[in-house]
Amino acid sequence: MRTLVSLAWLAALSTLALADGSRGVVTDQLTKTECSACHMAFQPGFLPARSWQALMGNLKEHFGEDASLSAETTAAITSYLVANAADSSGKPRGFARGLPADQTPLRITDLPRFKGEHGRFSEATMKKAGSMSNCAACHQGAEKGIFEDD
Amino acid sequence: MKTGTVLAALCVVGLTMPAMAGPREDILQGYASAAKSADAGFTGFDAARGKTLYGQQNTASAESPSCASCHSASPLEPGKTRAGKIIDPMAVSATPDRYTDAAKVEKWFGRNCNTVLGRDCTAVEKGDFITYLSSL
Known part of the structure; x- marks a missing residue:
């Protein structure tokens, strides 16, 4: 019974998440494989297209690391990210809502709505996570697009 | 039937024999050739x-x-990326498929030598690195 309730709850969460549009799972295998080599493959709906383009346009300097990929791989991943970006159907959704049009954040953690929902964490929590980009340290369902578990 | 038995026997031998030649040796051979071209005294x-x-x-x-x-x-031991993701150990004895995919090896030397050293690694450095990690 408890399992059933949990399952129903999970299903409801997933539906909510999808309706919200910023979550879901990364469906492109190449994107999943390459991006998740160092960090979780973040869902494309977290950033607007212009952010993905800027980020993928300079993988050689990727937050202090060289994350270069071949030209073909870079182009293929960029197309997937752009096609599914937060503003792919016009108005920005999810964390990208309310982002001024003249801003091109490269970090999801720099989005005003992300900051608003995350606040500050204790040193112990940050030590456990290692980095704010380690979503799954707190959100166990992160890769499945489930973030409402805190 | 007979062919099948022979093939099965060959597979068993292949699995238990120490790797004398294979993708890792080919990769090292490639770096050795490049090292020799760069320096005849290699x-x-x-x-x-x-x-x-x-x-x-x-x-x-x-x-x-x-x-x-x-x-x-x-x-x-396993490592950890700056973003908190676990990296399989680098030693071949702990992660047997290390250094067996030439494109992957070149991709990561390209990225990480540039990040850590600020330049490309030489063929000698790449070969030394794999030789060390295959020796543990």
Whole structure:
């Protein structure tokens, strides 16, 4: 019974998440494989297209690391990210809502709505996570697009 | 039937025999050729030099001063990326499929040498590195 309730709850969460549009799972295998080599493959709906383009346009300097990929791989991943970006159907959704049009954040953690929902964490929590980009340290369902578990 | 038995026997032999030639040896051979072209005096790779390269502290990056920064001080242990993701151990004895995919090897030397050393690694460095990590 408890399992059933949990399952129903999970299903409801997933539906909510999808309706919200910023979550879901990364469906492109190449994107999943390459991006998740160092960090979780973040869902494309977290950033607007212009952010993905800027980020993928300079993988050689990727937050202090060289994350270069071949030209073909870079182009293929960029197309997937752009096609599914937060503003792919016009108005920005999810964390990208309310982002001024003249801003091109490269970090999801720099989005005003992300900051608003995350606040500050204790040193112990940050030590456990290692980095704010380690979503799954707190959100166990992160890769499945489930973030409402805190 | 007979062919099947022979094939099965060959597979068993192949699995239990120490790797004498295979993708890792081919990769090392490629680096040896490149090293020889660059320097006619090249005499072979050296695990001790590879160990030094793995552990040395460099100045190109404050966040990633050494291979060991992310890959852990002991190559037999798993490492961790700056973003918190676990990296399989670098030693072949702990992660048997290490250095068997030439494109993958070149991709990561390309990225990580540039990040950690601020330049490309030489063929000698690449060969020394793999030789060291295959020796543990």
